[in-house]
Amino acid sequence: MTTKEVAERLELKGLTPVFDKPVTGVYISDMVSDVIANAKAGNVLITLQVHNNVIAAANLVDIAAIVLTRGRTPAPEASALAEKAEISVFSTPMDSWQVATKLYEAGIR
Amino acid sequence: MDGARPGHRYRMVNIRSGYVIVEHEVHSRAMRSYFSPEGVPPIEEYREGPQIWKFTGQAQTVHFDLMDSETGVVTRFDDLMGLVSYTACRQDGDIYRLGELAQEQRIWLYVAVTHRPSDGPPRAEWIEKLRVLNRYFNERLQTPNKKILILPDYFGLHAEFNHGQIMADFELTAMEVEA
Structure with a gap:
């Protein structure tokens, strides 16, 4: 499954252009240090956290996509x-x- | 837990949760930090010779070490307080300018900030640790042509750090925008 397919299947609202990448799994965290230590490349990160540092941490470990829950939206600079x-x-x-x-x-493990 | 696959030389070990404790010395106003693995973060003031150190702030964090699967050697990162993305730095500063320059080659620049930096340039031992850290993150990247470059703190970020810049969990709700 790819990020585009995940977005379509879950009817997610895109806050950036969709960069279609293979999804390797899922990680749920609101702590950047935890993301750095435990998330894997290609994961979808599920989080409430919208700080720039979450994006920087996701980039460090090569997260495929971030899903912000409960309607959160990031500041324009984070997007x-x-x-x-x-x-x-x-x-x-x-x-x-x-x-x-x-x-x-959807079959993602 | 660390996504190690065949072909990955390094894997994360000794992952431990705790707190980054930031403190200041009452007379000189010097600041420093350390990692506490305790369940409750220590906030008591204490004496160290003539110096009095007081609690300034804290952040939840996760510390780790890296093991070389070829040699079994474990590189410890007790000194690492956190990483700073160049994108979190002042746009008129050296780090941001270097980061933008590196971006042209799809290299993402980060700076490793330590708890107790030594005076003068980073020690050779620390440079070698960062070499291992760079290998760990880069060997896991899947996005084509992307690179990560983690530099030692040649820029004195520790001395002027803003907690929000550092990728430990300081004040992360500050920029939250409700929908």
Whole structure:
């Protein structure tokens, strides 16, 4: 599955252009140091956190896409950084558990 | 946990949660930080000879070491407080300018900030550790032509750091924008 397919399947709202990349798994965290230590390249990161540092951490570990839950939207500079890093950022009114459930149902492990 | 695959030379080990504790010396106003693995962050003031150190701030964080799977050697990163992306730095500063220059080659620049930097240039031992850290992150990248370059703190970021710049979890709700 790719980031584009994930966005379509979960009806996510794109906050950046969609950079279509293979999805290798999912990681859920609101801590940047935890993302650096535990997320894997190609993961979809599910988070409430919209700080620039989350984008910088996601870029460091080569996250494929970020899904901001409960309708969060980042500041314009964070979106611009994500776009520069070619990381798709999506927003959804769902909470993190609901997003994770839907990704699991879509076959992502 | 670390996404190690065949072909990955390095893997993350000894992952431990704790706190970055920032403190200042009452008389000189000098600042420093350290990692505490305790469940409750220590905030008591204490004496160290004539100096009195007071708690300034804290952030949850995760520390780790890296193991070379070819040799079994573990490189410890106790000194690493956090990483700063060049994009978090002042746009009229050297780090940002270097970062933008590196971007033309799809290289993303980060600066490794240590808890207790020594006076003068970074020690050779620390440079060697950063070589390992760079290898770890770069061997995991999947985006074609992308590179990560983590530099030692030649820029004195530790002395003038703004907690929000550092990729530890300081004040991360400050820029939150509700939909």
